[in-house]
Amino acid sequence: MRRATKIRLYPTADQQNLIARQMGCVRFVWNKALDLKKTAWNERRESLSIADISALLPVWKSGEYPWLKEADSQALQMTLRHLDRAYTNFFAHRAHFPQFKKKHAGRQSYAYPQRVKVAGNTVFLPKIGWVKAVVHREIAGTIKTVTVSRSATGKYYAAILTEDGQALPEPIRHITHVTGIDLGLKDAVTTDNGTKIPNPKFLRRALKNLRRKQQSLSRKVEAAKKRCLAAGRPLADLRQFFGSNIARARQDLARAHERVRNARTDWQHQVSRRLADETQAVCAETLNGKGMMKNRRLARAIADVGWSGLVTKLEAKLKAQGGYLIRVDRFFPSTQLCSRCGEKNTTLTLKDRTWTCAACGTCHDRDVNAAINIRHQGILQLKAAGLSVSAHGGGVNPSLIGMVAA
Ligand SMILES: [Zn+2]
Numbered sequence: 001m002r003r004a005t006k007i008r009l010y011p012t013a014d015q016q017n018l019i020a021r022q023m024g025c026v027r028f029v030w031n032k033a034l035d036l037k038k039t040a041w042n043e044r045r046e047s048l049s050i051a052d053i054s055a056l057l058p059v060w061k062s063g064e065y066p067w068l069k070e071a072d073s074q075a076l077q078m079t080l081r082h083l084d085r086a087y088t089n090f091f092a093h094r095a096h097f098p099q100f101k102k103k104h105a106g107r108q109s110y111a112y113p114q115r116v117k118v119a120g121n122t123v124f125l126p127k128i129g130w131v132k133a134v135v136h137r138e139i140a141g142t143i144k145t146v147t148v149s150r151s152a153t154g155k156y157y158a159a160i161l162t163e164d165g166q167a168l169p170e171p172i173r174h175i176t177h178v179t180g181i182d183l184g185l186k187d188a189v190t191t192d193n194g195t196k197i198p199n200p201k202f203l204r205r206a207l208k209n210l211r212r213k214q215q216s217l218s219r220k221v222e223a224a225k226k227r228c229l230a231a232g233r234p235l236a237d238l239r240q241f242f243g244s245n246i247a248r249a250r251q252d253l254a255r256a257h258e259r260v261r262n263a264r265t266d267w268q269h270q271v272s273r274r275l276a277d278e279t280q281a282v283c284a285e286t287l288n289g290k291g292m293m294k295n296r297r298l299a300r301a302i303a304d305v306g307w308s309g310l311v312t313k314l315e316a317k318l319k320a321q322g323g324y325l326i327r328v329d330r331f332f333p334s335t336q337l338c339s340r341c342g343e344k345n346t347t348l349t350l351k352d353r354t355w356t357c358a359a360c361g362t363c364h365d366r367d368v369n370a371a372i373n374i375r376h377q378g379i380l381q382l383k384a385a386g387l388s389v390s391a392h393g394g395g396v397n398p399s400l401i402g403m404v405a406a
């Protein structure tokens with residue numbers, strides 16, 4: 001089983017310099033390779049392979065770019081492999097076209113494919129040496145890759161991917177606990193048994209703070225633009241007109257972003273842990289992120305809750321215990337169907353938090369009813385996959401399950 005552990009690094013000033021140089025070399029090779037690939041394609045309709053470019057590395061080192069010798073050669077190879085993957089993802093419509101890496105981008109990183117060692121609270125990084133770290137969890141198994149990064153706020157991390165040689169636990173064949181969840185804005189998660197996990201308020205508050213900091217930075221950049229133009233210089237030279245106040249405002253904003261990100265990740269881990277501990281399979285609606293993002297106010301709130309991050313973490317935790325995450329098609333009308341009798345209530349609006357079924361008279365909590373329906377649908381999918389499900393609960397008449405699906 002593979003496992004990723006992210007630990008904080010505390011490099012000395014000298015080591016920080018060495019890390020910055022590694023990042024610089026890796027960034028240079030990425031940009032150079034991307035440029036070569038683009039030019040080869042645009043001018044000659046030729047597609048350069050990573051092997052072709054790899055073969056150039058020794059030429060560069062002994063010729064035009066001798067300083068590349070300072071870099072860990074495997075880290076350079078690794079960045080070429082990453083570029084290759086970026087192209088593959090682009091052609092598979094999974095990602096945008098690979099971009100040139102900027103020196104002034106907030107986060108910088110590079111990866112080692114091997115030769116990293118961990119001992120106590122120190123980590124050995126090739127070309128850097130032993131770096132002080134806080135290893136909060138035992139690094140067990142073989143170290144596969146290590147990604148060293150520096151955040152926009154100047155913190156250093158190592159993300160260590162290990163393989164413990166053990167297979168994933170056998171998937172559970174006979175499922176006795178299934179949970180349906182409805183993802184919402186007021187309550188981030190509602191389960192079919194009525195548990196509601198509210199959307200954390202701290203994110204909303206933090207967002208206000210972020211917006212203010214962003215505006216303050218924009219104002220300063222605008223002022224620098226005016227100074228630049230007034231001096232008769234092109235905007236390409238804008239950076240030279242940045243004062244220390246911009247650097248400070250940037251750091252400030254980056255720090256605020258980091259706090260929000262960390263708080264959200266923590267929350268997602270807690271919620272997904274809690275759900276995974278209680279059940280063997282979770283059924284959730286697939287989220288049409290793109291479609292929903294068209295509604296800007298809703299988009300803000302969704303980005304807030306971080307549904308996709310939550311579902312991804314939940315899936316990993318369930319899999320690690322042999323469980324399942326079932327994605328239910330979003331076109332399935334989970335909200336409108338009465339989970340008791342299958343009647344469809346087409347008059348339901350977004351505002352209705354509760355409603356009474358016209359056919360059977362059951363009073364429904366909108367989200368709980370949706371979660372029950374999603375659970376029914378998920379159970380059908382589990383059964384269709386050939387698994388045995390003997391989960392109880394939800395007050396479901398088995399003869400209705402077919403109706404809900406229809
Ligand atoms: Zn009904």
